[in-house]
Amino acid sequence: MASIDNLLVSLFVDEVVGGFLVTVPPGHVGCIYSIFRGVLKNVWYPGMHFKIPIIHRVKLFNAQLIEYTIAKDVFLKDNKEIMGDELIHAVTADNKFVAVEATVLIKLDTDRLPEIWQNIGENFVSKVVRPVTRSRIRKVLTNHSLVKSLSTDRSLIEDEVKQELRDSLTQHGLYVENFYLSSLTPIDSPINMDEGPELPKDIKEIKNERLISGLRTDSTPTEDQSQNPSRSSLPHS
Known part of the structure; x- marks a missing residue:
C-alpha cells in the first residue's frame, strides 16, 4: 500500500558537499x-537548481498521478497519512447499508503547491482528502437504491x-x-461508521442515574414522595 511518501518526499541536502x-x-x-521569507511562491521543476545553504530548504512533492485506494486491507491505525482508506460504510436511498471499495486517482496542482504547503501542510491526506472522499461517496449513495447501485446505476454513481x-x-x-468503484457489498449494519454526537438522554434515564448515585432534587421527587406527597412537606425534627 502506498504511503504518504509516494505523495511527499523530503529532500535533505548536505550543506557542506554539494x-x-x-x-x-x-x-x-x-x-x-x-528562513527569512517563509514558503516562496516559485516552484522548481525537474532539473538542477541553485540554493543558498542554511537559508533555503527544499521539499519535494510527487507530481505524478497518485492512487488513493479504499479497501478492506487498509489499516489507518498504523499510519493516518497513508494514501488510502478503510472500507467506507454508506446508506442507500432505500435505507440499506453497503460497504464501499473504490479507487480515486488524484494529482497535485503543481502551480499551487506553495499554497498547499503553506495553508494545509504536509498532512493534507488526513485533513482534506480522506474526510472529503468519505462525505461525497456517502452523499451520492443516498440518491440511489441498493438494487440500482449494484446494477444500472454503477456508472452513474462513479460519474457523480x-x-x-x-x-x-x-x-x-x-x-x-x-x-472507480471496486465493489459495493450489502451489509446488515454499519461496522465503522463515523461516530456521531451522543444522543440526549430521556427523563427516565436521568431519573435512574440520580437514584443510583443517591442524588435528589426538588424537581425530581423520589418514588416514595410521589406516592405520599404529604410526607414530603412535613417539617424535619
Whole structure:
C-alpha cells in the first residue's frame, strides 16, 4: 500500500558537499522554504537548481498521478497519512447499508503547491482528502437504491462521485482524474461508521442515574414522595 511518501518526499541536502545544488528528479517538483521569507511562491521543476545553504530548504512533492485506494486491507491505525482508506460504510436511498471499495486517482496542482504547503501542510491526506472522499461517496449513495447501485446505476454513481470530489478538492489544489468503484457489498449494519454526537438522554434515564448515585432534587421527587406527597412537606425534627 502506498504511503504518504509516494505523495511527499523530503529532500535533505548536505550543506557542506554539494549544498549549493539541488536536483529535482523526473515526476517531482520542489517547493522552497526560506528562513527569512517563509514558503516562496516559485516552484522548481525537474532539473538542477541553485540554493543558498542554511537559508533555503527544499521539499519535494510527487507530481505524478497518485492512487488513493479504499479497501478492506487498509489499516489507518498504523499510519493516518497513508494514501488510502478503510472500507467506507454508506446508506442507500432505500435505507440499506453497503460497504464501499473504490479507487480515486488524484494529482497535485503543481502551480499551487506553495499554497498547499503553506495553508494545509504536509498532512493534507488526513485533513482534506480522506474526510472529503468519505462525505461525497456517502452523499451520492443516498440518491440511489441498493438494487440500482449494484446494477444500472454503477456508472452513474462513479460519474457523480467524481464530479463531487472535483468540486470539493480543486479548491485545495488537488485535481481528481477519475473515480472507480471496486465493489459495493450489502451489509446488515454499519461496522465503522463515523461516530456521531451522543444522543440526549430521556427523563427516565436521568431519573435512574440520580437514584443510583443517591442524588435528589426538588424537581425530581423520589418514588416514595410521589406516592405520599404529604410526607414530603412535613417539617424535619
